[in-house]
Amino acid sequence: QVQPVESGGGLVQAGGSLRLSCAAPRLTFSSDFMGWFRQAPGKEREFVAGISLSSDSPFYGTSARGRFTVAGDNAKKTVYLQMNRLTPDDTAIYYCAAHRSGSVSVITSYDRWGQGTQVTVSS
Numbered sequence: 001q002v003q004p005v006e007s008g009g010g011l012v013q014a015g016g017s018l019r020l021s022c023a024a025p026r027l028t029f030s031s032d033f034m035g036w037f038r039q040a041p042g043k044e045r046e047f048v049a050g051i052s053l054s055s056d057s058p059f060y061g062t063s064a065r066g067r068f069t070v071a072g073d074n075a076k077k078t079v080y081l082q083m084n085r086l087t088p089d090d091t092a093i094y095y096c097a098a099h100r101s102g103s104v105s106v107i108t109s110y111d112r113w114g115q116g117t118q119v120t121v122s123s
Contacts, residue, residue, distance in 0.1 A: 002026045002112070004034070004096040009117030012086055018119060020081040022096030027077060027112065033099035034079040035110060036070065038063075038092035038119075045095070047105040051079055059104055063090075086121045094119050 004027065008020040022034060035050035047061040049070040058070045069082040079096065093116040102109035 004098060004112060004114040006094065006096045006114045006117040009094060009119045011120045011122065014087055014121055014123050016086055017084045018086065020094055020117060022079045022114060024098060025077045027098055031099045031101065033104055034072065035097050035099055035104055036081045037095045037097060040092040045107055049081060050104050061105060088121045088123045090119060091121050092119060
């Protein structure tokens with residue numbers, strides 16, 4: 001089973017920016033929606049943002065609105081997450097996942113997950 005592959009994480013100072021990428025060129029999609037989630041130490045995994053690759057329609061979780069932008073490239077089966085004005089609260093492992101069915105903000109709606117990429121924001 002082919003999994004999405006994330007990249008672009010790293011260490012950044014508060015107020016800085018990072019751009020994450022998620023490539024899934026060989027993935028067979030149940031739906032064409034790709035989501036970004038994150039999980040901080042000791043916390044539950046939460047929905048950040050996602051996008052429909054065919055319609056280019058984004059959807060944002062509460063933590064992302066106003067600071068993060070999600071974009072997709074349907075030809076490359078790749079999605080991006082541009083993160084601006086980062087704070088230490090954004091420190092987490094960021095995961096990309098392929099949506100299967102159901103609500104796009106719910107973890108169980110996704111059936112294929114990447115390994116994650118670490119984002120660390122220093123104060």
